Amino acid sequence: MLTTSAIDTVVRAALDEDAPWGDLTSEMLIPEDAVATAQLVAREPGVFSGGAVFDAAFRLVDPRITVRLLARDGSTFAAGDLLAEASGPARGILQAERIGLNFVQRMSGIATLTARYVAEVAGTNARIVDTRKTTPGLRAFERQAVRDGGGHNHRFSLSDAVMAKDNHLAVLSAGGTDLTEALRAVRAKLSHTTHFEVEVDTLEQIEPVLAAGIDTIMLDNFDQGDLREGVRRIAGRAIVEASGGVSLQTVKRIAESGVDVISVGALTHSVRSLDLGLDVVILPEAVFPTA
Known part of the structure; x- marks a missing residue:
């Protein structure tokens, strides 16, 4: 999902928002021929994500800037580790630094939090997946970060699968429609390749x-006892997903109920950006080489 085209579209929009008419401060203070290196340094441990996005921020401002990625997406790092370097025209580096840092901090925060959830369910059959509770316009970035943290992606959009949730069922119920017959009618219309999921909130609906x-x-939002009972009743006839009330404190107990999938909205809607620093070091050369 995270193609170069998708990255460039989002990063270019962010750069345009941040400097619609250029970087006035750098243009006034920094000589046009000054060069620098910016070092991306971890201030806390975590899981790295967003290397290509970080690179794009500098490349799109000035293609003469070169980015050297020292950490790969999905790799762990310690506080103090050097993760990447950007070298080239100082004005361009100063203009791109905040956008590049914003993206890599958020993506690494998501990857780091995802890795904690994945570690909590180790030894069970459950996989951790994200939800559509993503930042509008940044879904591909945030979903990539979930994968970098060892998690999995749910449907990417409303166009990817049929997923009947409580509000869909409420509309059907209000019209007096028989639930089984309504769902069978949908199944009959679907391609054999289209996945069909239904959300239930009582055991009686199963x-x-x-x-x-x-x-x-x-x-x-099933409690632990009902989760186990739900898994028992389904008995392998469908994939079982648990959702609602999932936290780092509860996820292991949920996984131990025997569910196959645990969807966690907090991976993207409540994540804290990781503390990474971008320190600029002026290079010995006074003039950026033009040759």
């Missing part, structure tokens, strides 16, 4: 949903 041949059943 059998009517299973009768329609659903691929995944989401048990939403």
Whole structure:
């Protein structure tokens, strides 16, 4: 999903927002021929994500800037580690630094938090997945960061799968529609390659949903006892997803109920950007080489 085109579109928009008519401060203070190196340094441990995005911020400001990535996406690092360097015209580095840093801090924060959730469910059959609770316009970036942290992606958009949630079922119920028959009618219209998921919030809904041949059943906001009972009733006839009330304190217990998938909105909607620093060091050369 995170193609060069997708990266450039988002990063270019961010750069335009940050310097719509140029970087006035750097243009006034910094000689046009000055060069510098900016070093990306970790101020706390974590999991790295967003190397290509960091690179794009500098490349799109000035293609003469070269970025050397010293950490790969998905790798762990310690406080004090040097993660990347950007070298070239100082004005361009100063203009791009905040945008490059903003993206890599957020993506590394998501990757780091995801890795903590993944570690909590180690030894179970559950996989950690994200949700559509992403920052508008940044979904591809944030979903890549989840993968870098060892997690998995849910459907990317509303166009990717059929997922009937509580509000869909409420509309059907208000119209007096039989749930099983309504779901079977949808299944009959779908391609064999299209995944079909239904969210339930009571144990009593499970059998009517299973009768329609659903691929995944989401048990939403079930307590531990009902999760185990839901897994028992489904008995391998569908993938079982747990959602709601998931935190680092609860995720292991949820995984131990036997569910296959645990969706965690907090991976993207409540994450803290990681503390990374970008320190600029002036190079010995006074003039940027033009040759």
